[in-house]
Amino acid sequence: MRKLSYFIAGTIDGFIAAPDGTYDFFFPYVTGDFLPYLSDTFADTIPALGRTAMGLDGVPNKRYDTVLMGRATYEPGLALGMASPYPHLRQIVFSRSLTESPDPAVEVTAEDPLPVVRRLKQEDGLDIWLCGGGTLAGQLLPEIDELIIKLNPIVAGSGVPVFSADFALRAFDLVESRSFDNGTVVLTYAKSTLATGGELGADGMPLAPAS
Known part of the structure; x- marks a missing residue:
């Protein structure tokens, strides 16, 4: 089954964007030894303009073939004329206010994200990349199999959090940590191997499986 992977840049204090979404x-x-790592390991997540500049046009997808995003994540690129930011991927934007797609290569849906992702996971293909934002990530938290945070050495103070959701503890296992010369650390987590699926109670203890 395909995995849903939330691959996102974040600050030390847990924000993925400024209060205005930028x-x-x-x-x-994106410098130093981090740049070749990104272009090799996560080339699928680089938008079209960056892929052209880095000589990645035509390079086959290795990790992801589908990208999911909320309207607030999609619109900054759209404002710059990038109606199809990831043409090498299947692009799905979740929005109730954006009623028509600005580009035929981009699917816009007002459907509940959870059933959409559950259907996508049953299809053949590479993994599914959730690129933001925090509200969509909060809605999809039960289906996130992998969390990869590019932890940048900065503090924002406020902004869009990594997850915007009601309080509910979920356990993840740290499976890899890589640091780079510019101070960036890439932390890779997998959904916990707890039999409960990783959901914890308010006391931090695993919830008992449903009978």
Whole structure:
């Protein structure tokens, strides 16, 4: 079965964007030895303009073939003329306010994200990349199999959190940690191997399986 992977840049204090939804303050950290790592391991997550600049046009997808995003994640690129930011991927935007797709390569849906993802997981293909934002990630938390955070060495103070959801503890296992010269650390977590699926009670203890 395909995995849902939430691969996102974040600050030390847990934000993925400024209060206005912009995230260009992460761009200066795509430097040094982190750049070749990103272009090799996560080339699928680089938008079309970046792929062209890095000589990645035509490179086959290795990790993901589908990208999911909320309207707030999609719109900054759209404002810059990128109606189809990831043409090498199947692009799905979840929005109740964006009624028509600006580009035929982008699917816009107002459907509940959970059943959509559950259907996608049953299809053949590579894994599914959730690229943001925090509200969509909060809605999809029960289906997130892998959490990969590019932890940048900055503090934002406020902004869009990694997850925007009601309080509910869920356990993940740290499976890899890599640090880079520019201070960025990439942390890879997998959904906990607890028999309960990783959901914890308010006391931090695993919830008992449903009978």
